[in-house]
Each structure stands twice: as C-alpha cells, then as structure tokens.
Amino acid sequence: MFxxxxxxxxxxxxxxxxxxxxxxxxxAERRSQKSAIEVLTFIGRLAPWKIIVLVALDNIAGxxxxxxxxxxxxxxxxxxxxxQNILGD
Numbered sequence: 001m002f003x004x005x006x007x008x009x010x011x012x013x014x015x016x017x018x019x020x021x022x023x024x025x026x027x028a029e030r031r032s033q034k035s036a037i038e039v040l041t042f043i044g045r046l047a048p049w050k051i052i053v054l055v056a057l058d059n060i061a062g063x064x065x066x067x068x069x070x071x072x073x074x075x076x077x078x079x080x081x082x083x084q085n086i087l088g089d
Contacts, residue, residue, distance in 0.1 A: 002052070004052065005052045009048065012041070054069065
C-alpha cells in the first residue's frame with residue numbers, strides 16, 4: 001500500500017508538471033494560477049494517502065470505516081465550497 005501511495009504521488013506530480021509547463025498559457029497567467037495549483041496539488045497528493053490509511057485501518061485493525069468515509073465526504077464538500085470563489089478568480 002505504501003508503494004502505491006508513492007506511485008500515486010509521482011504520477012500526480014508528473015501530471016501537474018506537464019499541465020503547468022504547457023505552452024498554451026502566457027507566463028503571467030501561469031504565475032496567477034500558481035497558488036491555486038499548489039492547493040490542488042496538496043489536496044491531490046493527500047487523497048491517496050487518506051485512502052491507504054482507511055484501507056489499512058479496515059484490514060489490519062478491523063476498525064469500521066463507514067463513518068470515517070462519510071466524514072471525508074462532508075469535509076470534501078466543505079472544502080469545495082470554500083475554494084469555489086478562489087478558483088473562480
């Protein structure tokens with residue numbers, strides 16, 4: 001599971017690097033998108049590790065994770081609503 005998390009981080013970093021270095025945007029537009037891309041990168045890199053921890057808790061410790069998954073869903077909606085105006089600019 002740890003190796004899958006590392007692979008997911010590397011794939012995400014590679015995809016974001018390709019997106020940022022694309023030649024369709026000007027340099028000024030890329031600078032203005034930098035903060036939004038950094039936030040999305042952090043959230044994207046954190047997501048696989050959340051899934052890995054939940055799977056490990058379910059399989060190794062035998063903890064019921066349905067309430068944790070529901071909590072993550074509510075948190076995701078709250079973050080999406082909070083970031084909506086930032087990404088809209």
